[in-house]
Amino acid sequence: MPEFVTFSRNIFIPVTNICRNQCGYCTFKRDPDHPEARLMALDEVVSILEDGYRSGCTEALFVLGEYAEEVTQYKTWLSDMGYSTTVEYVEQLCQTAIDIGILPHTNAGILTRSELKRLKPLNASMGLMLESTATLAAHRQSPGKEPDKRIRMIKIAGELEIPFTTGILVGIGETADDREVSLRTIADIHEQYGHIQEVIIQNFMPKPDTEMEHVSPPSKNEMMEVVSMARQILPDDVAVQVAPNLIDPYTLIQCGATDLGGVSPTTIDWINPEAEWPSLQKLKSLVGEIPLRERLPIYPQYIQKRWYSDLLEGVIRSLADEQGYRKTSGFSDDQSDLPV
């Protein structure tokens, strides 16, 4: 059993749900004429960030569909807001989060080297799920899910020394061998660049009105096998993460998981909106006797190596303790607890 299990307190901000891909399991993406299609306005984001800050959150998780600019209506929305590219808008959002005292973590799908270079100084860490190295039917209408493209971006993030989150999605049509290849690929990339701070082992959840609504999710035993394999394959300095709103984490911790990802007191999981985040009290009960430790979106080893820009220095110093975990928050129990 690990000495402790970590989590971060985040604010999930679905900046846009317009996406060029069409994955067989997705309920996040919206077509531009759908009533729920959106590009969030800056003042809307500010209000969510301030609310999260008051609730003790340290991480602004900016999530975007991939290359929404390939959709004409989206480009009009963006230019109406005064921005010429998504990355320019995300830069503004990240700076706003930093000004409020929160550390940005952006996951915008595939980004180019120059886009990553622009966002690196404004992000404590960034992310892109590898999902799988296999070519899968679930991704046949998703050009951005070609494994080589994702592997390339994860490597570029390594060259740029961006603390990075990736992961695999379990149960979307891949075989057990595919999972092993995916994990070995991530391990190899980390051996080369040293930037993967955590690998999410995420269980697929079938959703109504999607192509994969009748596909069974992975069983608990399958998840235990994958988490055990991940712990065996991945280098020791890479955390294995499971999502406590998608699966009971206790047995998976026994298999090698050491992180529970971002949990939010103020926002929902927009990718799995049916799965509520556990409250802090519930999280404690889920891990039983194992202590919980709050971390930031940048792991301690990357704070020590100073893989962050001067722009983030003040916020990191105000939030991190001497070991690089979250300082005792200073918030009262009521304010710092997560919703029950």
Ligand code: SF4
């Ligand atoms: S890339 Fe993400 S947002 Fe886009 S369709 Fe696939 S799962 Fe949905």
